[in-house]
Amino acid sequence: MNKAPAKKLLFISRHAPYGSSLAKDALDAVLASSAYDQQLSLLFMDDGVFQLLSNQSSTEIAQKSFSSILPVLPLYEINSIYVHYESLEKRQITINELVLDSVQIIDSAAICSLLAQQDQLLSF
Amino acid sequence: MIFSLAIYAAPYSSQASDSAYRFALALLENGHTLYRVFFYQDGVHTASSLSTPPQDDIHFTQNWQTLAKKHNIDLVVCIAAALKRGLLNQQEATRYDKPAFNLAEGFEISGLGQLVDAAVMSDRLITFGG
Numbered sequence: 001m002n003k004a005p006a007k008k009l010l011f012i013s014r015h016a017p018y019g020s021s022l023a024k025d026a027l028d029a030v031l032a033s034s035a036y037d038q039q040l041s042l043l044f045m046d047d048g049v050f051q052l053l054s055n056q057s058s059t060e061i062a063q064k065s066f067s068s069i070l071p072v073l074p075l076y077e078i079n080s081i082y083v084h085y086e087s088l089e090k091r092q093i094t095i096n097e098l099v100l101d102s103v104q105i106i107d108s109a110a111i112c113s114l115l116a117q118q119d120q121l122l123s124f
Numbered sequence: 125m126i127f128s129l130a131i132y133a134a135p136y137s138s139q140a141s142d143s144a145y146r147f148a149l150a151l152l153e154n155g156h157t158l159y160r161v162f163f164y165q166d167g168v169h170t171a172s173s174l175s176t177p178p179q180d181d182i183h184f185t186q187n188w189q190t191l192a193k194k195h196n197i198d199l200v201v202c203i204a205a206a207l208k209r210g211l212l213n214q215q216e217a218t219r220y221d222k223p224a225f226n227l228a229e230g231f232e233i234s235g236l237g238q239l240v241d242a243a244v245m246s247d248r249l250i251t252f253g254g
Contacts, residue, residue, distance in 0.1 A: 007243065007244050009240070009243055009244075015254075021165060022132075022165070022254050025132075025164065025165055025205070028204065028236065029164075029236050029239060032235065032236035032237060032239075032240070033236070033237075033239075033240045035237070036237060036240045036241075036244070038240065038243075038244060119243075120243040120244075120246075120248075120249045121249075122130070122239075122243065122249065122251065123251045123254065124254055
């Protein structure tokens with residue numbers, strides 16, 4: 001890893017858990033990145049918001065549950081976690097169904113400025 | 125401008141794999157620099173030395189090898205994604221006691237840290253597939 005000033009990296013996770021490996025691979029990438037002293041944020045939008053549902057019983061399909069993986073994010077000092085409000089609303093998911101309680105729910109307009117502040121977007 | 129590419133798409137399965145290569149050609153033709161190509165997810169299959177397309181089809185592995193040699197581009201394959209899909213270099217084949225290895229010349233196996241490094245060291249990181 002070359003020395004360079006910290007950059008703002010936003011990971012955008014837009015796919016449902018389990019159906020494809022994208023959601024899991026996004027998390028792996030976020031967790032791996034936490035070791036490199038960059039300013040990391042994570043945004044869940046579109047079907048990606050399904051990852052946040054609590055009480056997922058994925059053991060029946062031999063997969064690790066997102067509702068048990070996601071709570072480790074703060075332990076990796078990933079505290080800037082955003083969830084797209086309109087994506088939740090469209091899927092009739094309410095805030096108290098989410099497994100993380102420290103997320104920031106932001107609307108489309110706020111996402112525009114969030115994206116504009118970043119140095120790089122990593123899209124999953 | 126310094127670019128890096130992240131390729132998630134498997135070769136042949138989707139257009140994204142070819143678009144990534146064409147994008148690389150275009151940026152180099154326009155005088156930009158390609159710092160690294162990071163292969164993740166099914167994109168790791170691009171690095172198989174056993175890839176044998178018919179003669180009238182695109183040979184992605186060879187195309188990237190040639191381009192990387194000419195422009196000194198880092199071709200990095202994610203180790204976690206590669207190993208579980210059966211893409212190994214000699215070192216990993218020995219470590220896991222496998223009968224063969226199939227990482228094509230010019231590609232290297234490394235960790236996700238190389239994706240972060242690419243994001244940090246490049247002006248633009250462009251994702252293909254996913």
